[in-house]
Amino acid sequence: MHWIGWFKKQDKSYTPNEADTQPPAGNLSPQHVQQLFHDIHDAQVHELDAGVRKVKLFYIRSFVDQKQVESDIVLPLLHAPDEQAGQKVISEDRVDVTTLQQAEELILQGGILVFDEIGNVCAVKKQDQLGRTIDSSEQESIVYGPKDSLNERLDKNLTLIRRRLPVASLKSKKWTAGSLSKTSVVLLYMEGIVNPELVRIAEMKTNQFDFDVLLDSSHISALMEDHVNSVFPQFQQTDRPDVLAAALASGKVVWLVDNTSFALVAPITFFDLFQSPEDYIHRWMVGSFLRGLRFVAFVIALFLTPAYVAVTVHHYQMVPLEMLFVLMQSRSEIPYPPFWEALLMLLTLEILKEASLRMPTKSGQTLGIVGGIVIGQAAVDAGIASNVMVIVISISAIASFLVPNYLMTNASKLLQFALLILAAWLGMWGIGFGLLWLCIHLHGLTSLGQPYLSPLSPFFASDWKDTVFRAPLSRMRTRPAYLKPLQRMRVTGRKP
Amino acid sequence: MASRVGSAGLFSISAPFGFLSLAFWANRMQTLYYLLYLPSVLAEPVMIGLILLAAGCSHLNILMIARCFAWKETPGGYLGIVRTLGSAVSFLFLLAGLFAVLMKGIVLMMGYVDIVHHILFPALHATLFGILLLCACVYLARLGMEKTVRFAIVAFVGTIWVTFLYVPFAFPPAAEYRHLLPLLPEHMPKGDWQTFLTIWAAFSGPEYMLALPKEAVDAKKLKTALISANAFTAFEYIFFFVICLTFYGSDYLQRQDLPIVDLIRYIQLPFAERLEMILIPAYAISVVYVVAILLLYAAGAIQCLARSRLSEGRAPFWLAFLMMLLLTWMAGRWIWPDEWKAKEWITWLSWLDASTYTVLPFGFFLLGWITIRRKWRVRHAGGSS
Amino acid sequence: MPAARHKPLLLLLALLVLGGCSFVDKTNTIEEISPVVLLYLDEGNDGSVKLSTIIPPLKKEKKSVITTSSNTLIEGRYLRNLKYYRETKGGQIRMIFFSEAMANRGLTSLLDTLLRDPEISSRVFLSVVRGDMIGYLNRQMQSGQEEIDLYLYKMFAHYEKQGQLTTSNVHEFLARVYNPYADPVLPYYAVANNELRYSGTALFRGDKMVGKIPLSDDVFFQMLREKRGVQKTVPLSEADVVLGSIKTERQIHFTDSFRNVHIDVMLKGRVEEVPAGQKTDSPRELQEFERKLERRIQEKLEKIIDRTQALRVDPFGLGMHTVGWKERPFTREQWNQRWPDMDVTIHVSLKLEHTGMLDSHADRR
Structure with missing residues (x-):
């Protein structure tokens, strides 16, 4: 409990808003889908006669390129000779849909829902091409060193990190957070290096979000913080993939959040706030x-x-x-x-x-x-x-x-x-x-449950080589001890 | 892994304390207040020998304390031993302990507050500082015993840099080494009881560690930590005594109330003078650290005394805090405004410290030894029959 | 934990009640106060103390010297505050000048008053001044030297660093007053012709001034005072010689169960001025020259020692050298009695350096 926390009243028990949390009622049928999307001006229903059977397409116009619908779905369907039309749609992004909720999600992520008359439903997910190209970081600009930075696309961000750590021990787990925003959150960590206890706490914390809109990684960090009433940031926010890779390799965990160019790193210490990637370039x-x-x-x-x-x-x-x-x-x-x-x-x-x-x-x-x-x-x-x-x-x-x-x-x-x-x-x-x-x-x-003032208190002598000063890289053979990594040594000892 | 603040019990311990935490804790307990006025009590160069003698005796005490933790046969550590004395004795013991802890805490804090009041803010009411410090103590102590003790490193780092400011005083022209003579006693030092009592009390502090639960302490680590702390304390006392002596000379030194503070006022840096204005606030961190630990001890004593009625939650903690608050207020109102009364209380504190440091380690060593002997005899008798 | 939530409120309440009234504090906001830099203490007619200072200090305003006379220092401060619209404060006192009459009366009670005030530093320069100090200050301020206090302080600080003239502060003075084997000294200034001139060292027995070393002997007095020192110029007017950049070293040892003391003074340095016709061509001549100078210096030193013994003061702290590892042969009184009767043997050895210049100098002549 926090000092100021004492002055606050306890949270009133609240009743969750039904509309937020309940899945849309009804089973998966064209009528229900249509009902779900009423009063959305650019929701499009497309009926077409595909040979013997009739097929219905649902999608949102602003997401989907009309020409693509023609070429990827309508044409193959028209050319398909007969039954099982849905399965013959030629597309590698095809997903089978079973519930109405799934259908809603897919449509709102830019998919095209395809109903055929015998009741098979599938969706074709089209990647929307919105988003910036990879720029250099404006927040943590450096003179020398890698210039690329994260942007708002989760998959691109993952690629940037994976390019720096191309090993299978880099694990990633995905959650969807926010009852309205449906934000994708990916937890990254290095298996075999990171302390499993850290991952457990991180997963626990990531699981328990209960909020409607999570637009930025800072919102997520605010929900995960150990101490709300503190001015000190308890998660490091960075948009530099090299910083993230270094953090992962030293035994920290990283959250990537969709639609944000800033990733979260934890646990951090007070001294981490004073580090800049440029320290390692000089x-x-x-x-x-x-x-x-x-x-x-x-x-x-x-x-x-x-x-x-x-x-x-x-x-x-x-x-x-x-x-x-x-x-x-x-x-x-x-x-x-x-x-x-x-x-x-x-x-x-x-x-x-x-x-x-x-x-x-x-x-x-x-x-x-x-x-x-x-x-x-x-x-x-x-x-x-x-x-x-x-x-x-x-x-x-x-x-x-x-x-x-x-x-x-x-x-x-x-x-x-x-x-x-x-x-x-x-x-x-x-x-x-x-x-x-x-x-x-x-x-x-x-x-993330780790002392903020380490390596000062509790004292870790070996961690001092990278706090107020920075030892030569060849001397930094061990990972930070306060993270209790499974592998202490950075060096493999295999090369002479 | 560390738990969230406040959710775990005050006295739960997740891992044994490290070497540095223990050593700095012992060192801060020993030097906290005595360091400030010990030089003017000693005054004669011969007393360096007495410091060394006291350090040696303290070393023996530490060996006994470490031994108490090394025995596997004694159950339950401190409380276990106390309980073997029977409930009435242990009740009295806890009561006396509560009194001792509260008194030590209050006198230490008020002694410091008095310095602040006298040198920095003569116009402000001294109790104000006492209460502010107590708030900081609670803010620290609410983290629980484990984290509070670990604060030792911050407290140590926060005050030890002050020592470097004194280094120029160790060299001429500030130091007149002839004041150190005669180093060997021409005759037995006539020093009264008070002097030796103060020196001995100045080494007290490690006995409070006897109350730690066994899982909090690695006996071997405790031993090395306490021995190094003791040596460092002796070094600190001698260092500060020597620079005070060489700076003032023994006759002049006797007339100083707080030679350590007066010494720092003599420093003139190109950009700042009168560094006591920085030194005295810096010292607060050690005071708060020690008093916070004593507060937790008081809370623990209350918890044990009240057993079933108060053991839930943090009630004993807040009770201990309120007692301290009240005592601070009372001390600020009735005792400290009168200089002689305050000096009396400081003398009583030295008596208390000296007696606890004499009695507790030896007593516990003896009790533990008797317990072991008895067990051994029982086992031996059982084996032979 | 329901209990835990109310306690902080109580705590805050207690804090506000007890601390609330203290919010209105007597602060030292610098534009409201007037930190006194310089004090001049003189004896009044009826044994009172006349306390003078420059007001306002450290400001570019019209300044004047104000004087109060009272029986004690603190009362003087109180009276001064009534006279002036800013409160005067003592935290920045840097210099105290005592009149000779005041110094003869004894300074300990005054200085103890100063030391007891935790606001005042013990690094306050002390000096004895003869003549009309108030008049001097007033004239200086009228003639445009308005920051005279600041200039004087800079002068003292410079002398302290150089170590060629006597300087002393409250700590040094009192440490010697309380030291059983040494007597304090203060610089002696004289006001003459609208100048404040250093003119020797005032000698104290205990805290009372009993005599002085005149300026002509002051250089030699300094040689005896410190174990090591540097004198930039040592004029030997009797021999028409000026020595320069002299490194001095002093050694003291007692013989004959403390009836006799040997003081060895070793000097090393250059000759800056030689009388015309002085021959230093050969090593022998040079040696002779050195011996001659040594004798001169020795005479001077002996004169100083005689003077201190006559005055029964020990400004050199010779008594401290009697204390050994194990014993302390004299008490304060015993030493005070022994010192005037002690046999003092002074031995001076002078080593001239860079005499090559001297040779060419002589050749040209």
Whole structure:
């Protein structure tokens, strides 16, 4: 149970909405199908006389190419001499249909339902060709290294991963989730490497979705999280197939979700949020430095502004004399206390950032310039904000972008506000207390049942080679121990 | 695999504790509060010998504690041994234990809170900090015994970096090594009981591990962990004592209340001064860790005392918390505002720590040994007849 | 767990009740306070303390020196706050100047007051000043040197790093006051001709100033004070010689069951100025030159030792060298009595380096 969870009332027992969950009533007959699809303007019923018997086709026009219907179904049917028309439809995508529910699903996924008079029903599934081509990732762009990324098509995504791990031990299990959205969810893991307990928990969690619409992998992660009331992401979302392959090979499990370009990886640790695929492309020393820099940047992003407020409100003793001179000069004309100054500036910055994100790219840039430079300079000139404050805020804003995980970047903003309030109230002790609370919180977090703060606590010495720094690849012979993989060693030992 | 927070029992344990958890736990228990004012109690360079002596005695105690866990014959660990004493004795024992744990927790926390109050926020009410810390303790302790103990690593990492700030004090010009002389005693140190009591109490803490269930501890690992923790504690005491002594000289050192804190105020970095403003908050993490464990001990004692009535769910935990809250409030209202009363309580804490560390390991060792002898004799008699 | 759900509410309530009133706290918001940087303490007419400081510190505003006189420091601060519209705070005190009269009276009670305030650091520079310090500060501020406090602090910090002049802070001073085998020293400044000039070292017995080392002897005093040191210029005016970049090393050992002390001073460095006609062509001549200088230096050192013995102060901490591994032969009182009567033997050895330059110099002449 979570701390905030205590304040909540228990879930009221609810009665499930009948319409959502009940399968459509009635047996499989043309009448029922027609009834099911009434008031759908592009639902098409096609009757044709195929020699002796009559055949009915059901499909949705916007899914299906008319010409294809002609060439793949109508023509073969017309040319078929006699009985058992349904079975003679020439198509390799033919599925036999037995229930009305199945029929509904197939039609809505772009299939063509074929009824013949003796009661045989089959469907021809036509792949809809919607979807992007494979682009490079915009969210986790890197300078060097593979550029392809997942897109919204599940099958293509699977291909991208399978191309990187062409072994049969890469297992995939499929679920359909969401009573309305019928989203396909595929769980991937490496048999023989991943701990079976992890797979068991993952399957259990994947089984228990009960929601109507699941449009994105983040919705699914929200339903699977161990701790709802935490700002820290417990699943890594990525659209890079190389990251996924690496995760799978190290003994993690991966969820692919249809119609989303982001896959989920779990379990993750706090330190995973600071990793970027580029760390492994650089020389190990450079990679380690960059990763260390990210941690430093995270600390700056969290603590610089609160520390400024703590110092200016409570601990003027902490500043060297020359620095105090500068601070007092810059603060002397400001009409309100440092806490409000910081809060206003932070809010302004967040508003600017949010606005430029929602804008089209070109006007976003203009907004950034107007917001950052013009407003900042004008605020200092007008005496609304001190110039030290502006520097502090901008440094911490820039530092916050160094964290590769976008979810974490935004989460750190929230933490920053909390720390700001503590700093204004209790100074450095307040910041320390906030940090302490954060440490306890992280210590209690789990991701897919695994401790979030490992390899620090619980301590796994061998995992430290890939956390705050990165050891040379040749030294990373073992898989992360906190995942308890069935095969510890990455190296086979067969080659000299 | 780890369970969801709150669903499992407070005291359920899934795997034995690791080396680092045990070692850091013992170390934090030992050094938590004594480290801050031990140097000014010792003051004379000869006392380095006394620290080593106390560390040696503590080492023997640890061997006894580890032995208690290594015996296969003693059933049920701690509670098993207590129960052999009969229900009345065990009731009294648990009651005394509850009192000891609550008192230790409160005095440790209020001692720290007093530093915060005195140095950082003289204008704020000290109880406020006590209550905030207690909230953090509950936030940690709600994770259950296992996870709370494992927090040792975070608590250790969160405070140990402070030691590096003191390294410059080990070298001239800050250190005047002549203050370390005379190193050998010219005559028996006349130091009163109080001094030795404080040094001995400063090594107490590992005795609390006797209460762990046997499945939580691997006896061999416990032994090495406690021995290394003890050695590290002795090192820490000597290190801090030596730098305080070489910095102040023994006459001046005696006049300091909190030499460790005053020492850090002397540091001047190019971008920050008065680092006690950072050091004191950082120390909170160790305080919260130790008090959270003591809170769980109190909860365990209440659970055992109340047996059938309260053993369900988390009621004992919350009861222990409320007791602590009340005691904190009372201490903040009546004891700590008066400096002499506070000092008295700290002295009583050293008495308590010294006595528990003397009595418990030896007592349990003896009880366990008697149990084994008795069993052996019974078996031996049965075999011969 | 029904019980578990209500407890946090209780907890929050308790927190708000107890902490709520504390939200309104006396903060130190920097634009509302006036952190005092410099203090000047002088003796008043009737034994009171006159406390002066520059107000407002660290701001580009019109400044002035304000003075309060009271019986204690804290009362002085209180009175000062009534005089000035910003609250003055002591957390950034960097320098305290004592008048000579004040230093003669004893400083411990004042410094203990300072140390007891956890806001004040023990890294406050102390010094004794002779002359009209208030007048000096006022004149400096009128003549455009408005950040005089900041400049003075930078000067002290620089001297502390260089280690050629005496500097001392509260910690160093008190550590020596409480040390049974050493006496504290403070830098001695004099105000003359609108200048604040370093002019030697003030010697203290316990916490009371009893005498001083004049500027002309100060360089040699520094040689005895630290085990190792560097002096940038050592003028030997009697011999018309200036030595430069002198590395000094001092060794102390006692003989004759602590009746006699040998102080060896080893110097190594360059000659910067030689009198005209000085011959240093051959190694022998050079050696002779060195011996001559050694004698000069030795005389100076002996004069300093005589002076300290006459004043019964031990600013060198020689007594600390009497303590051995096992024994402590003197108590504080015994040492204080023994030191003035002790036989001191000083031995100076000078090694001149880079004398090649000297040769060519001489040749040209």
